[in-house]
Amino acid sequence: MIATLLASGVLPVPEGPAPAANPAAIAMFVSFVAATLVITYFSARKSSGSSSAYFAAGRRITAWQNGLAVAGDYMSAASFLGIAGMIAVAGYDGFLYSVGFLVAYLTVLLLVAEPLRNAGKYTMADVLAYRLSPRPVRALASLSTIIVSTFYMIAQMVGAGSLVKVLIPGMTYNVAVAAVGVLMIVYVVFGGMLATTWVQIVKAVLLMSGSVFLSVLVMSRFHFSLSEFFGSLSHITSHKAGVEVTQDFMTPGLKFKNPLDFISLSLALVFGTAGLPHILIRFYTVPDAKTARGSVVWAMVLIGVFYIMTTFFGFGAASVLGPDFIMKNGGANMAAPELARALGGNIFFAFISAVAFATILAVVAGLTISASTSFAHDFFTNVIHHGKEHRPGEEVRVARITAFVVGAISIALAMALGPTANVAFLVGLAFAVAASANLPAIVLSIFWKRFNTSGAVWGLSVGLASSIGIIIISPTIMTVDAPTVAASARHLIQHAPIFPLENPGILTIPLGFLAAIIGTLLSNEPSAEAMFTELTVRANTGLGAEKATAH
């Protein structure tokens, strides 16, 4: 499942020969960081300090810009390093992630993006609070947003720590994590959504160009012949537990043995995206629903092209480097950078690594702003203060403080877990919670007239609790390791898994929907039904939607 995929971004980096200092890599890191700080500086100067400027970039982001930013938020280190690594060591099954990650955008486009933009303001909870009792719904939605974002973020930071440590010898893991954390706090606290969006755009462009170049290099190795490329994949030799095996990497099932694993994974992928808070809040940065739609289309083109290219650099790594080499040199998550080194030399290796680092930095900033926006807007303003801002600018001030706190907590947790931590489950949790808790509440409140507060509270709590619970008893956390497994790579609970599948989606997504439906039917809320008329008109006409702010 995603957990395993992200594990690759997060798992311990095996001790290899100490890499030589890489001045090119350091130069590229530094120039990227400098560029993003300049962006943040100008964003901070432009921002007027109003909530809409800070949380939603003034709603003046254009379709292609937002498309790039959405794509950037989505193509995290998990996608780039993780999928490439997974395809490189497990073949076809890894490619299923690529497919699911794109098709998921149809759920976003057809069901969620436009109603959300038309009826909401800054957060995912806005659309729920529209016709439901705002305080319980916002409190729960805010909790699930913060859980999803923080866990996702810790995994990214551990990944960044490992990456930097490998690239810049002498830099310890803790220093690397602290550096990522501090940069991310700077972007978010000073630059707000505008800076975060532009950091994301810059990174998306870098990532796309790096991937295109890497794919071209791979294909040149096979004389630009697809049949030669695919032919080379039919006999990949590797060593599994000391035994040499030759496998056809195009064959499904090298990783997943149980067909239900495929289904459960696919469910979480296709429904998880439409519930990821850091993706959803991007639709508030555009002027209207039409632009939100346009930005999903831009994102789908970019994301689609990117994930098709995982064919070349994922399978390419398997074919050119071989799974054995990958596992010995930095592990699965370094497959793409190592492939770049093999094909393009040290400079290209430095470039791809810097891009991966930029990716992590940008995604972490996006996650922080989604967590802090939700805390400030949903919890502080609406739950504690009943929807009234006591002083102008208070909401933004709270969000800045929250960003600082969230950043500090993530730095502390990422350091406490250490570079060898198996925090994979944290990211698995993100998609599982998003699909099982957030999506039922969002979809039902937009489309079901009868839906009410009790239903949302049931759906959110059952979805949240069951996805966390099931992951804990799934093989991701609960597995008996062989005695030969290194202590750092051991699973957290040494017990045979109670839930057999790696992804909880197949059980928890229906459970989330079911709980939301049962909760609804158990209570009666005429006001929620009455407001459905207004929500429907707003969602479908855009009448009364939040406007872009003037300069």
Add this chain to the structure above:
Amino acid sequence: MSAPDHADLTPDSAAPTDIAPLGRSAPKPGHEMTAEEERGSVDWAAIANDADFKKLLASKIRFILPATIFFLAYYFALPILVGWCPGLMKTKIGGVNYAYLFAFSQFFMAWVVAGIYVKKAGVWDTAAAAIIAKFKKH
């Protein structure tokens, strides 16, 4: 100077305005109105009962429902076939197996569905604009 002390009439179901009323007495220009401020100014029920609006909704549902069922069916066919018919999916045609070709086709399926949706949505935009214009006059 301090901002005038407005009685906040914002309903509890949504947040207050994000633009601080810094002592300006003239009504806000349209682009500064927030969703809540516009709330009282529109007769939502009248629009909801309008024939054109109902036609718009029906037209949306007529497309979105089948399109969603189609893309989910097409998408889940992949894990189902890969999981339960591995023999078939391993069959190669021109050096590539069905499993990869079907997975690859999903990208184009997604783009085509998105393309058709955008085309349809353009028509809906026009219809929605007409409805808004009609109710602005009254």
